[in-house]
Amino acid sequence: MNESFEPAWPNIAVMTASAAERFADRTAIVDGAERTSYAELYAEARRFGAALVAAGVEPRDRVGIWAPNGRDWIVALLGLYQAGATLVPVNTRFKGQEAADILRRAKVKVLVTVTEFLGNDYVAMLTGSGASLPDLRTIVIARGEQSDPGETWAGFMARGTDDGLAEVDRRRAALGPDDPSDVLFTSGTTGTPKGVLMTHRRAMGVGADWVAMAGLTADDRYVLVNPFFHMFGFKGGILACVAAGAAMLPQPVLDVDRVLGQVAEEGVTVLPGPPALYHSILEHADRDRYDLTSLRVAVTGAADIPVELIRRVREELPFSMIVAGYGLTEAGTATSTSPDDDPETIATTVGRPRPGFEIRIADAAGADVAPGEVGEIVLRGPTTMVGYLDDPAATEAVLSADGWLRTGDLGRLDESGCLRIAGRSKDMFIVGGFNAYPAEIEAMLLEHPGVRQVAVIGVPDERLGQVGMAFVVPRSPALDGAGVIAWCRERMANYKVPRFVELIDELPLTESGKVRKNALEARAAGRPG
Template sequence: MNNSDGPVWPSIAAMTESAAERFADRTAIVDGGERVTYERLYAEARGFGAALVAAGVEPGDRVAIWAFNCREWIVALLGLYQAGATLVPVNTRFKGREAADILRRARVRVLVTVTEFLGNDYVAMLRDTGEPLPDLHTVVIARGGPSGSAVPWGDFLARATGDDLAEVDRRRAALGPDDPSDVLFTSGTTGTPKGVLMTHRRTMGVGADWVSMTGLSAGDRYVMVNPFFHMFGFKGGILACVAAGATMLPQPTLDVDRVLGQVAAERVTVLPGPPALYHAILEHPGRGRYDLSSLRVAVTGAADIPVELIRRVRDELPFSAIITGYGLTEAGTASSTSPDDDPETTATTVGRPRPGFEIRVVDASGAAAAQGEVGEIVLRGPTTMVGYLDDPGATSAVLSEDGWLRTGDLGSLDERGCLRIAGRSKDMFIVGGFNAYPAEIEAMLLEHPGVLQAAVIGVPDERLGQVGMAFIVPREPGLAEADVLAWCRDRMANYKVPRSVRLIDELPLTESGKVRKNALEARAAAERSG
């Protein structure tokens, strides 16, 4: 499947039907003791879609899923498309007020959620906010015990009638590539999350290109650590597997022992994830007890992938294809390395544009930056968003009329056209007139033998305007802040050297594995004010 040619199906609903025909007896999902074939998955999705019809959901209405990775998440996702509805995923880290804000702004009609996850009852959390949600008329409990007026999963499915199933079939036939498919709200680590509106063509394009990028096939078994509410887990996970007929093994949380056990027991071949996943596997003291020889494909991506991490994955784990890529909610996967790239390219770049994509690096005036010079990454391609939900001002600020998207990310292009990520424009800080890029400094810090993880932020300085502060997780006890600073002075230009170091037990991470820089900034601000 070639992303530049576009998906071969008119909609995600049609793609699901096709998967049931092509891969009928193949295992689609392994979740706990349950094994679900593609034929059964389609039947369950169709039944869920019919239950939505019975609940009064109309084509284009929005259905939210606020739950951990599980079989029901996949069924609800594929089922809502059978009813012609639009997906709104909700971050499992959100508190009640944050989730209520998303549900209200997206005018969600039905919510699929759980009542028992990491000590949280999401239904109760919503109820306790007291926030009015005038559009929300049905809450379905996918997993967990009863809560208020929410409907248990089985009871909800039982509402569907033969007429509702017939209506589902009519809606699936009527659904087209330019109909809305999903509204993913950006992570919101800073500012108010924005709803990224996509269509079936664009969203299927991300999944189809992921198949092409990785060589995913019906024989693959895919452990799904990336949360389904995130583009990586939803489009590069569920939809890629449905397109290829691969087996999905959803993981509720990042439990390294569970992941390693499943790799060995299920002969897992595909294990994508954030850098934190591979770091945890590499550092796991019992890694040698597990047979990981079936692993074939590793895929990771972030603005701050440590170079040393990629080198260790290549040297210490059995993957034959290690791919790094660059993507964002507003555009899908825009660039990637290829399995036959040399180790240095895979370790230090995020590769070349994916089929159909154009990538430029521009300076502050909007002109093309010189080769190797850092500037803002702008791009356009077949999976770029329609726009931000109900926010034409924010849309026009980043998306031009001819389809060029300002990403807010900083990078440079080398002589081969490979993209190197320097970080987020909001993360860059200026030290005495010199631009300092946290991702670059973090990569250098990770070369220190005593540094396990590192994150760098800019903090105010009376003389220089801003200077770097490094938060470091030591590899073992005994690492001294003064020694790290001395090591940096020997290896970095003066303006890159952090002026202070804080040794911490762990870095604060988002659910999708990114460092929460705003949490570190808040800690630094508290120090200054204290």
């Protein structure tokens, strides 16, 4: 870790108190008809913290949030820090057994959840799983019908007393920058999710760096599409906004009509999101009906940002700043392009290391590869994780004693020092001895005028070991797989050309916008030979 890095506040709880002083009357949250100022947000956060004290939560105890983006999520997050607790967010797509596994492993004592979201009752799902959760004492229902077990949000908030408020003030003062702040579990799309342990110093560092990267100020109005259980939505969203005093407009689901309406009605200036968000806006039939001129900043990030998508955002939407970045749960935002980069750099790279970060490209043995060659991205920086929760072996496998993190992502550094992503190491496949990188092939396929979206995986082949298979979302019914393959043969080295193309209506995505390659692999395994 970079020892010169020092956040502006000793902890997130103090950062929240500071925001209430500096931005007291400014709007903190717009959620439907509800508008909350920073002074009101801090008062509610303190009350929530006092209620946690009454519920028996001690400093460093863990509080879970299993709910969609919304006002209550933000209050609960900032409130649990007032009590000195540690956040454990749960993926809103998880089923009862998956959520129970996270809560059990993290020893969560209080869970904030909902009983109505996209037809799901999370309390019923949890109790129906039959899982034993000996540490879970209290379930708070932020939204939806009251359930048993569980108590209402209002009832829980009423637990806060003057003595509890005095206690949270003591805990806020005692909380240090190296105390635990959160345990975010990895997506688990390729295996059992691992809990990434972070500290207040590191979490605030991600938020503060995001403020610097986007030029975020108290005049900004930020639509929060990225889910709060994800690093981007939580740290690049909530914590960045609180640090800068910006207004937060949380979105429970990706509803492009609602987003476009809010941009026009609220004068939204900052609209980060996964590639799928910008793609949906660009393809929206009535986009021209909305006044989008207030938009200032676009930030997107993934291991495989489509090149053509960035080009279209630059050309067709009114953003004055478009940033492509690369980050991960275990490290926060590691690289980004700069506002003054030329269009080609923004379109084809994820930029240079963020302040305090170092990037290496290594081979399987950990040695640096030759300049320009593809290898595993290895990085070190001020917001790299402490380690995986209760898993020293997994931690040791990816994090060296001197702070270098093996990301599992593949990339190369170009002649200008910019990072170009080649994909996940587990996604790379070998065709007759040649390494094939899905992200590279996908970027080329997106230049096909009939291809709307695409994902490439490797599938077994008797002669070559593996070959590529492309899942394509077409722009029109006229597209056919044989034509796509013929188009590729004219533009790609033979080993990169997909041998199979399947046309599908939509790609399977995680809630954070990543393609679920394991779902595509399962689909490919069931195809006719």
